[in-house]
Amino acid sequence: MIPTDTPPDVADAGVRASARIDATGIESAPCAPEASWKATLAPYAKPRTGRALVDLATSVVPYLLLSFAMYLALGVSVLLVIVLAIPAAALLVRTFIVFHDCSHGSFLNSRRANRWLGMALGLLLYVPFLRWRHDHAVHHATAGDLERRGVGDVRTLTVAEYHTLDRRGRLGYRLLRNPFLMFGLGPIVAMIIGPRIVAKGARPRMRRSVIATNVALALLVGGLCWLIGWRDYLIVAGLPALLAGSAGIWLFYVQHQFEGVYWENGEEWSYADAALRGSSYLKLPRVLQFCSGNIGFHHVHHLNARIPNYNLQRAHDENAIFHDVPTLSMWDGMRAVTLKLWDEDRKRLVTFAEARGSNARPY
Numbered sequence: 001m002i003p004t005d006t007p008p009d010v011a012d013a014g015v016r017a018s019a020r021i022d023a024t025g026i027e028s029a030p031c032a033p034e035a036s037w038k039a040t041l042a043p044y045a046k047p048r049t050g051r052a053l054v055d056l057a058t059s060v061v062p063y064l065l066l067s068f069a070m071y072l073a074l075g076v077s078v079l080l081v082i083v084l085a086i087p088a089a090a091l092l093v094r095t096f097i098v099f100h101d102c103s104h105g106s107f108l109n110s111r112r113a114n115r116w117l118g119m120a121l122g123l124l125l126y127v128p129f130l131r132w133r134h135d136h137a138v139h140h141a142t143a144g145d146l147e148r149r150g151v152g153d154v155r156t157l158t159v160a161e162y163h164t165l166d167r168r169g170r171l172g173y174r175l176l177r178n179p180f181l182m183f184g185l186g187p188i189v190a191m192i193i194g195p196r197i198v199a200k201g202a203r204p205r206m207r208r209s210v211i212a213t214n215v216a217l218a219l220l221v222g223g224l225c226w227l228i229g230w231r232d233y234l235i236v237a238g239l240p241a242l243l244a245g246s247a248g249i250w251l252f253y254v255q256h257q258f259e260g261v262y263w264e265n266g267e268e269w270s271y272a273d274a275a276l277r278g279s280s281y282l283k284l285p286r287v288l289q290f291c292s293g294n295i296g297f298h299h300v301h302h303l304n305a306r307i308p309n310y311n312l313q314r315a316h317d318e319n320a321i322f323h324d325v326p327t328l329s330m331w332d333g334m335r336a337v338t339l340k341l342w343d344e345d346r347k348r349l350v351t352f353a354e355a356r357g358s359n360a361r362p363y
Helices: 013-024 037-044 049-057 060-073 078-103 111-125 129-142 159-164 167-176 179-184 186-196 204-228 230-256 271-278 286-291 298-303 309-318 330-336
Strands: 341-343 348-350
Touching (some): 049 309, 060 078, 111 204, 179 230, 186 230, 271 298
16 A cells, blocks of 8 residues: 555654553553563664674675676576566565665664665665655554554555445455455555655655655666666566565565454554554564565564564564464465455454445445
8 A cells, every 4th residue: 555645743653652652561561571661672672783784785785686697687588587586576575674674773773874775775675765764653653553544554444434435435445455456566556656656745854755766766767777778677677576566565464464463443552462463473484584584573573663673583582472472374374365354343354255244234
C-alpha cells in the first residue's frame, strides 16, 4: 500500500511511541517482568561499526557486483541473466534492511551517517529516505491500532467497514488484497510510482525529500540508460527490483497479517502488546534469514526499533519475553495471504468466505 500523507503532529511518532513504553511501563504487558524492557533491551541497541561494515560488504557490494555480472551476461544468455537476477534480488532485500536500519538510526552510531547512507541507498531502492523514514515511524507508533490505520501499512478493513462499501468499493478492496496483484503489480506501485508522488498537503520537508530523490534518480537512471541502453537497464535493474519488491511485500505482509494477530481500538491499544502479539516471529531457513536481514524477528524490532538487524536474534534468544510470541513458518506465511478482513466480534482476521457468516450484515 502506498502510504497517505500524515498530519504534522506525528513527525517523531516512533520516538514518542517508545516514550509511551516508559509512561505505561512495558511490565504491564502480558508475561513481562517488573523491570522496564527499554532498559533490558538497551544493550542490544548499540550499533557496531565493524558489524555494520560487514552488513554493507554482504549486501550492497555483492548486489552491485552481481548487477555488473548480469550486464555482462546479456551478451551470453538471457537464461543466465534470469538465474543471476535471483541472488541479486535476495541481496537487494538485504540492502533494504540496511536502509531500514538507517531510517531508525540503528545502523551506525552517527545520526548524520545514518541519514546520508540511507539517502544513498534510497537511490538503489528508488525510495525518498526522509519521507519513508517518517511514514515508517508512524507505522511503528500505530501498528495494531484500529483507529490509526492507513500510514505505512497494508490497507485492512473490518468486516463491518467492508459491508458498508458499494459494489465498486468492494471490488477495489478485493483487487488490492489479491495476491497476484499485491505481489505482481504491488512492487511497481510501491517502489516506482508511489514514491515519486508528492502527497497533497505534504509538509515542506517531505516534499523536498520526494523532489530531491526524483531529480537524483532522473540523473542517475538517465545516465545509465544513456550508457547501456534503456532495455538493458530495465533487465539488469528492473528484474531484481521486481523480485525483491515481491519478496519484501510478502515479508511485510505476513509480519502483521496472520491468524491471531493483535488489533485494538484507541485506549485499549498497547504499544508493547502490539509489538509482542501484533508482530510475528517468522522462522525462515538460514539462507533466507540472512537475505532478509533477520527481519523475521519482527516482534523484537517492534518492541525496540533501535536494535540493529544483526542483534535481533541475540535479543530474541536471550530474553524470555520473546519466547511466547506468535511464531510463523513459511507455510503459515503463505496461508496468511488468504486473510482479508478484521472481524471485531471474533477478534481475528478472517477470509472473505468467513466474513459472509459475520453478524455485521449479510452480503
